[in-house]
Amino acid sequence: MSYAVENWGGGGDRIVLVHGSLGVGAAAFGKQKPLADTFALAVMTRRGYGDTAPIDAVDVLRDAADVIELLGDGAHLVGTSMGGIVAMNAAGRRPDLVRSLTVIEPPAFALASDLPPVRRVAEAMRKHWATADRTKRHAFVTGFLAALEMNMPMPDPLPPPVNAAAGVLVTERPWGVDVPVGAVADARFPKLVVTGGWSEAFDGISGRLADLFNVECHCLQGAGHAVQKVGEPFNALLRRHIASA
Incomplete structure (x- = not known):
C-alpha cells in the first residue's frame, strides 16, 4: 500500500x-x-x-x-x-x-x-542530523524536539506508532x-x-x-x-x- x-x-x-x-x-x-x-x-x-x-x-x-x-x-x-x-x-x-x-x-x-529565531532552529536541526545516532530512535526524537525548542517529553520506549514514524523522520531534511x-x-x-x-x-x-x-x-x-x-x-x-x- x-x-x-x-x-x-x-x-x-x-x-x-x-x-x-x-x-x-x-x-x-x-x-x-x-x-x-x-x-x-x-x-x-x-x-x-x-x-x-x-x-x-x-x-x-x-x-x-x-x-x-x-x-x-x-x-x-x-x-x-x-x-x-x-x-x-x-x-x-x-x-x-x-x-x-x-x-x-x-x-x-x-x-x-533572515529571522534570527528561524535561523537558530534550522541550524540546531542541521547539527542534530549531522551528529545524532539515527539507530537510537528515542534519543533522535528527543534531540529533534529539543532542536525545535519544543518542550515535549517522550516516553521511553517510544509508543510503536511514534517509533515507526521516527524511522521516517531520520530521512527528512526539515530545514x-x-x-x-x-x-x-x-x-x-x-x-x-x-x-x-x-x-x-x-x-x-x-x-x-x-x-x-x-x-x-x-x-x-x-x-x-x-x-x-x-x-x-x-x-x-x-x-x-x-x-x-
Missing part, C-alpha cells in the same frame, strides 16, 4: 487533510471529526507511516502527487507541519484542483532564514524543503496560514508565508505545534475559510 486514507462523513465539500512528522492522519486530525457532519473528510496517511509500506526516504514531491490524486476533481486542502509543505507543493502543481488551502506551521525555514510560494501566491483559491503562538521560529515562518500570500496569519494557542488539536476554535476558523471559497 502506497498511502492510506480514511474517509469521515459523506456529504458536502471534500476536505483532504495531510499530517506531518511523527504521526498518522487519524491521530493528527482526530479533533476534526466533528467537521464530518457537514463535510466529506479524506484523512491521508502518507507513505511510510502507519500501516503503509516502508519507504527508503521521505519524498515531498511524491507525497504531493499522492495528494493531487486524492483531490480528485477538486477539494479543500489542509496540511499540518510537514504536511503543509506537501500540501503547498500539491497546490502549486495543480491549483485548478484546490478549492482552498490551509497550512498549519509548515517548516518552510528557508523562506524566513531544506522547498515550497512553490510564487505559484501558490498567484493561485486564485483562498489561503489560510495558522500558527500556535508557542515558537518564535514557527511564528516567524507563518508570518512570512502570510505576507507572501497577502493574507492574515491566525494564531490559535493551546496545542503547541499541532494547532488543529485545539479543536473547535480551529474547526470554526476552517469553516469560515471554506465558506469564503
Whole structure:
C-alpha cells in the first residue's frame, strides 16, 4: 500500500487533510471529526507511516502527487507541519484542483532564514542530523524536539506508532524543503496560514508565508505545534475559510 486514507462523513465539500512528522492522519486530525457532519473528510496517511509500506526516504514531491490524486476533481486542502509543505507543493502543481488551502506551521525555514529565531532552529536541526545516532530512535526524537525548542517529553520506549514514524523522520531534511510560494501566491483559491503562538521560529515562518500570500496569519494557542488539536476554535476558523471559497 502506497498511502492510506480514511474517509469521515459523506456529504458536502471534500476536505483532504495531510499530517506531518511523527504521526498518522487519524491521530493528527482526530479533533476534526466533528467537521464530518457537514463535510466529506479524506484523512491521508502518507507513505511510510502507519500501516503503509516502508519507504527508503521521505519524498515531498511524491507525497504531493499522492495528494493531487486524492483531490480528485477538486477539494479543500489542509496540511499540518510537514504536511503543509506537501500540501503547498500539491497546490502549486495543480491549483485548478484546490478549492482552498490551509497550512498549519509548515517548516518552510528557508523562506524566513533572515529571522534570527528561524535561523537558530534550522541550524540546531542541521547539527542534530549531522551528529545524532539515527539507530537510537528515542534519543533522535528527543534531540529533534529539543532542536525545535519544543518542550515535549517522550516516553521511553517510544509508543510503536511514534517509533515507526521516527524511522521516517531520520530521512527528512526539515530545514531544506522547498515550497512553490510564487505559484501558490498567484493561485486564485483562498489561503489560510495558522500558527500556535508557542515558537518564535514557527511564528516567524507563518508570518512570512502570510505576507507572501497577502493574507492574515491566525494564531490559535493551546496545542503547541499541532494547532488543529485545539479543536473547535480551529474547526470554526476552517469553516469560515471554506465558506469564503
